[in-house]
Amino acid sequence: MLEVGLFTDRNPVRGPDDLVDLTREFESLRSAASERLTRYQMYRDEQLGERRPNVAATTADLSDYGRRPRSGATGQPKRHNIQLPFGKAMTVKHAYRIAGQLPDVVVDERDESREESHRSDVMEKIAWSVIRASRGDTGLASAAWDASEVGAACFDMYFEDSAQIPIFRRIDPAGIIEVQGLDDPHDFQRVYRTWDASLASVAAQYRGKTFRGQPVLVDDLRPHSEKAGSDMLRIVSCCSKDTVTRFAFGAEDGQVVGLFEHVHGYGFVPYVVIPNIGPYEDVWGWADYEFVRSMVHYLPLLYSREADVLKAVANGGMIERGTGATPQDIARVTREGGVVPSKRDGSIEPIQAPDMPSFHDSHSARGMEFLKMLGFTPDAAWGTGAAGSGTDRGLQLQPMLEYTSMKQLNWAAGLSRLFGMSFRMIESQMKGKTKYRGSKPTSGGRKLPFVMEIGPEADPIVADETDEFGMPTMVPLPRTPKELFDNDYEIRFIWRNRIDPDDPQYVSSELNKFTTGVQSLETTLGNLGIAAPEDEMKRIEAEAKRFPWINQGLVSMLLAQLKNGEQGDGGGAPFDQSSAMQGAMDTMTGGEAGAEGGALNADATAGALPPGGAAGPMYGGA
Structure with a gap:
């Protein structure tokens, strides 16, 4: 008898009445999670409102300093409503730190044997194959966006029978309600996922289908809401x-219509929730947006009011005192220029514009400072700030690095759980043998493509090795999932937020390690992205023998460039024309040495040391 989780995982499958029990549990859990779901909707509506300034301009409350809205119909000019989407800008910054560059996949070797090296390499390649098949780069980017905006990222996973590979997908956190495990909160007992679909599309898809041997009651389906x-x-x-059970609601109160049921047999719930920031055990974390939410709303209002003052000053009013000119003439002359006729003692005086408070500038500056502090995005994160060296820049970025590291701890744990599920799916669901394809990044950032065949029916490959006595021996390397995984599904993810081969400061740091003797040339070349460091070392050695002056010239050029710390005028010190002219005159006249030292008034001879050691005349000698 199959088992479906209701309130425990030991309840046997019953008739359609069990759908009512599922519905009751779903509604109860949804009520308990209402605060979280409402918060998600509110955060998204607030950030979506930044794309609709006309809607926001019609509202006024205490956040707008209690002033009434101006529609323009009263004759008063409308106030500015300048939208500054700081929230989205922060989301881009923090989502990039997670998904802008895919993390490295690491399966630790349990010993130093050839078999363990093979196992680690194959499992890492399986992970990259799953990422490729799932379009993982875009999926992780969307999930990182969710985590930054609402506080959590959600994934589900299923085994694709046609390709014999697990596929993971990003799921909207607002549609997920979980039943947490007793010992491990992330070991879910059940997960409810809900979404809205067109009634006509659902009816067309399920008409003629069966649910537990009975036709799906398509005609009993009733709409939940209306959209467009x-x-x-x-x-x-x-x-x-x-098991996966899918249902919808019918016409009668409490009526539930079964749509689909599938026994997956994974032995676990294939859903993962990754908290953005905060304790991993809390499941649903804090959003990046929550840290800056107040400032994100306040700063556009402040800037809009500043624009109102500027507009009032630019279009200032005038006081006409006995000139006899009409207001229309005064406005035209002010706008176009010209002469205003005036009677004796008449004058036109501007109305004094309102002055900004003395603390205005510091208040605005503090607002931006608070935004950067609460958003963990210092000046260096925006490309500003004065950094004299890469070390200075690293120290300035320290708040963002600390925040990112805390987020990456949760993401590493969540992705490890997700890909551990993929290994267990492969072990239990794969049939025959299948080719997996993908590309595996190297330590220097380059990608090496691969094709490998694994499966329960895949024969082991044999590698040539030597034993402890130096004798040749054959080592069989398994390709079946059960032997490869060996009941160990651990996998780690490491981000290169401080190791970026495209960063000039990283390149300089690697070269410094090599020149100071704390790192080998082979390691340095590998870290800089050279695909074959050993071949590159041979080329360097060959060039040094053929062209010994090249390396010395390069070193001299680099030293000259580094001497000019500001780098404003290119490599080396800036050219000083006056010093060059003075040097030329000294060479010709002898400078402080007098006439005898000059090239024009003395015998221009140069001594050389031939192999015999005696000096001999050269160019210019008698």
Whole structure:
């Protein structure tokens, strides 16, 4: 008898009435999670409002200093409503730190044997194959965006039978409600996923299908809401450790219509929730947006009011005192220029513009400072600030690096759980043998493509090795999932937030390690992205023998460039024309040495040391 999780995972599958129990549990959990779901919707609506300034301009409350809105119909000019999407800018910064560059995949070797090296390499390649098949770069980017905006990223995973490979997808956190495990909160007992779909599309898809041997009651489906003139149906999918059950709501109160059921048999719930920041055990974390939410709303209002003052000053009013000119004439002359006729003692005086408070500049500056502090984005993160060296820049970026490191701890744990699930799926679901393809990054950032064949029916490959006595021996290397994984599904993810081969400061740091003797040339070349460091070392050695002056010239050029710390005038010290002219005159006249030292008034001879050691005349000698 199959088992479907209701309130425990030991309840046997019952008739359609069990869908009612699932619905009751779903509604109860949804009510308990209402605060989180409402918060998600509010955060997204607030940030979406930045794309609709006309809507925001019609509202006024205490955040708008209690002033009434101006529509323009009253004759008063409308106030500025300048949208500054700081929230989205912060999201870009923090999402890039997670998904802008895919992390490295590491499967630790348990010993120094050839078999362990093979196992580690194959499991890492499996992970990269799963990322390739799942379009993982865009999926991780979307999930990182979710985590930054609402506080968590969600993934689900399924085994694709046609390709014999696990596929993971990004899921909207607002549609996920989980039943947490007792010992490990992330070991979910059930996960409910809900979304809205067009009633007509659902009816067309499930008409003629069966649910537990009975036709799907498509005609009993009723809309949950309306969107853009279309009736929308709310669909709920409940995933337990063995079964996925999908249902919707019918016409009668409490009626549940079963749509689909599938026994996946994974032995676990294939959903992962990654908290953005905060304790990993809390499941749903803090959003980056929550740190700066107040400042994100306040600064556009402040800047808009400043623009109102500037507009008032630019279009200032005038006081006419007995000139006899009409207001229209005064406005025209002010706008176009000209002469205003005036009677005796008449005058036109500007109305004094309102003055900004004395603390205005410091208040605005503090607002931006608070935004950077709460958003963990110092000046260096925006490309500003005065950094005299890479070390200075690293210290200036320290707040962002600390914040990113805390986020990466949660992401590393979540992705390790996700890809551990993929290994378990491969072990239990794969049939025959299948070719996996992908590209595996090297330590220097280059990618090496690969094709490998694994599966329960894949024969082992044999590698040539030598034993402890130096005798040749054959080592069989397994290719079956059960032998490869060996009940050990651990995998780690490491971000290169401080190791970027494209960063000039990183390149300089690697070269410094080599020149000071604390790092080998082979390691340096590998870290700089050279695909074959040994071949590159041979080329360097050959060039040094053929052209010994090249390296010395390069070193001299680099030293000359480094002497000019500011780098404003290119490599070396800036050219001083006056000093050059003075040097030329000294050479010709002898300078302080007098006439006898000059090239024009003395015998221009130069001594050389031939192999015999005696000096001999050269160019210019008698």
